[in-house]
Amino acid sequence: MIAGPTFAKKESLAMKGIAIIMMLLFHCFREKAVYDGFNVSFFPFHENTIVNIAFVCKVCVSIFAFISGYGLFKSYSGKTTDDKKWIALRYIRSFSGYWFVWVLCAIVFQIADGRYINTYGKGVAGIIYALIDFCGLSTIFRTPSMNGNWWYMSAAFVFIILIPIVYKCKEYIWLFLISEIVFIRILPMEPFTGHNSVYAFLTAFLFGCLFAENNLFDKWALIGSKTRLTKAYKCIAELWVLMALYKVYFYIPIEKLWDYHYGLLPVLIVLFCVEFVIPYLKSILAFLGAHSANIYMTHTFIRLYYFRNFTYSWKYFALIILVLLSISLCISVIIEILKKAFKYNVLISKVTEYIELI
Numbered sequence: 001m002i003a004g005p006t007f008a009k010k011e012s013l014a015m016k017g018i019a020i021i022m023m024l025l026f027h028c029f030r031e032k033a034v035y036d037g038f039n040v041s042f043f044p045f046h047e048n049t050i051v052n053i054a055f056v057c058k059v060c061v062s063i064f065a066f067i068s069g070y071g072l073f074k075s076y077s078g079k080t081t082d083d084k085k086w087i088a089l090r091y092i093r094s095f096s097g098y099w100f101v102w103v104l105c106a107i108v109f110q111i112a113d114g115r116y117i118n119t120y121g122k123g124v125a126g127i128i129y130a131l132i133d134f135c136g137l138s139t140i141f142r143t144p145s146m147n148g149n150w151w152y153m154s155a156a157f158v159f160i161i162l163i164p165i166v167y168k169c170k171e172y173i174w175l176f177l178i179s180e181i182v183f184i185r186i187l188p189m190e191p192f193t194g195h196n197s198v199y200a201f202l203t204a205f206l207f208g209c210l211f212a213e214n215n216l217f218d219k220w221a222l223i224g225s226k227t228r229l230t231k232a233y234k235c236i237a238e239l240w241v242l243m244a245l246y247k248v249y250f251y252i253p254i255e256k257l258w259d260y261h262y263g264l265l266p267v268l269i270v271l272f273c274v275e276f277v278i279p280y281l282k283s284i285l286a287f288l289g290a291h292s293a294n295i296y297m298t299h300t301f302i303r304l305y306y307f308r309n310f311t312y313s314w315k316y317f318a319l320i321i322l323v324l325l326s327i328s329l330c331i332s333v334i335i336e337i338l339k340k341a342f343k344y345n346v347l348i349s350k351v352t353e354y355i356e357l358i
Contacts, residue, residue, distance in 0.1 A: 007217045007274060012067055013289030014278040015270060019067075020292040022060035024321050024328075027149075027303060028311075029054035038312035040320070050317055056249055061152065062204035062266035068156060069208025072163045073170075077212075081356060083164045089352050090160050095136055096348045098153055100339060101297045102134050105146055109301070119146050139198050149300045154198045159205050166209050173210045177203065203263030211267075220271055238272045288325075294332035295325070302327055 007015075029035060029051055042050045072090065079086045109115035120129040121144075129143045136153030138145040145151070166176060211217060224234035245265050252260060278285060288295075303311050303324055314320045339345055 007070065007211070010282060010286050011274060011278055012071060013292075014282050014285035015063065015067055015273060015289065016292040017285035017288030018273055018277070019060040019063040020288060020295050021321070021325065022057040022063070023296065024299065024303075024324055025054045026057035026060060027300070028320060028324065029317060030058070031055065035312055039315060040312060041316050043316065052250065056246060059262060059266040059269060062201050062262040063270060064152070065155065065159070065201035065204040066208040066211075066266060066270055068159045069205040070212045071208075072159060073167060073209040073212035076163050076167050085355060087160055087164070088355055090163075091157070092348065092352055092355070094156060094160065095153070096344075097293050098136060098150075098297060099134065100344055101294065101335060102146070104335065104338070105298075105301070106130075109146070112306075115146060119144050147297070147300055147305075150297065151198075152296075155201060158198050158202075162202075162205075163209075166206070170209075170213050173206060173213060177206045177210070201262055204266050207263060207267045217271075217274060221275060235276050238268070238276070242268060242272060288329070291329055291332040291336075294335050295328040298331050298335075299324060299328040302331075 027034075029040075032047075032051060040047075075090065076086060081089065106116045110117065116130070117126070120126040120133070129138075132138050132141050132143045133145045133150070136150070136157050137143075139151040139154035140157070166173065169176065224230040245268065249261065249265065301307075311324055312320060314323050
């Protein structure tokens with residue numbers, strides 16, 4: 001029997017590596033208006049082909065939400081503290097990297113062009129807005145943020161808060177899924193199903209919890225795993241299904257079937273990648289995944305806010321993505337060096353140790 005995949009830490013990081021590449025593609029080419037005015041070559045593909053693929057790559061957010069659901073559920077299942085401490089510890093560990101980047105960006109870009117003051121304003125209101133953004137809650141409170149793409153931090157906060165509830169009712173996660181699907185349909189479209197909504201990706205998050213609770217990765221891997229031939233058939237079948245779902249994606253209104261776009265399809269992509277992509281590129285994808293948070297938090301400053309002309313000056317779409325990824329990765333490495341120099345991770349460890357003891 002051919003050994004099936006697991007979804008341990010390295011596989012999770014590798015999946016994040018795939019998702020961050022999809023995110024860059026989505027942000028750079030999701031519609032023609034994004035790169036309007038630049039002479040971009042899509043050789044050897046047709047322009048519409050890449051734009052359509054980039055548009056579908058919005059599911060990268062769902063992939064991150066799925067991984068969060070899976071990882072948080074596993075973390076909570078092994079907790080040794082009460083719920084309040086677990087939430088506090090998880091919040092600190094999940095957001096500590098964001099806090100460092102936030103402070104770094106606030107200093108650098110305030111010096112560069114006054115971005116901090118221009119974003120939050122002055123006085124007490126400005127301080128409150130800054131603190132809300134620092135805590136990752138700007139999307140929830142609809143307050144200004146230094147970076148529009150940081151909206152996902154509010155979703156990450158909601159996921160952490162929800163895990164104790166979901167875990168305590170783990171036998172009824174399917175009911176949570178169904179309830180959530182109904183929930184976003186009976187309430188007003190915003191803020192529940194907007195493209196940058198905190199709640200729009202709960203379907204993918206709950207799927208992650210469901211997979212963690214029922215070991216669905218292992219069960220899925222057993223299907224067609226007896227011989228290399230049956231595994232090859234399975235790979236081909238999954239590719240056909242994904243291609244069909246990709247075609248259908250453009251004909252199903254997001255407003256009508258939000259859970260299909262950002263729930264079902266991303267989960268199938270994860271299943272395919274974990275079994276047929278990651279085993280062959282695990283090391284390099286895991287390396288990218290380890291830096292994915294920093295890349296997510298910084299690439300928009302390059303692509304959109306400060307070096308847009310430079311980003312799209314590389315002409316070829318693949319080269320544009322490669323250069324943006326490379327620069328963002330270098331910035332991430334520098335951020336990690338700075339963390340080490342300031343002993344930031346040591347400080348975070350001491351804080352979490354203190355919380356565990358009290």
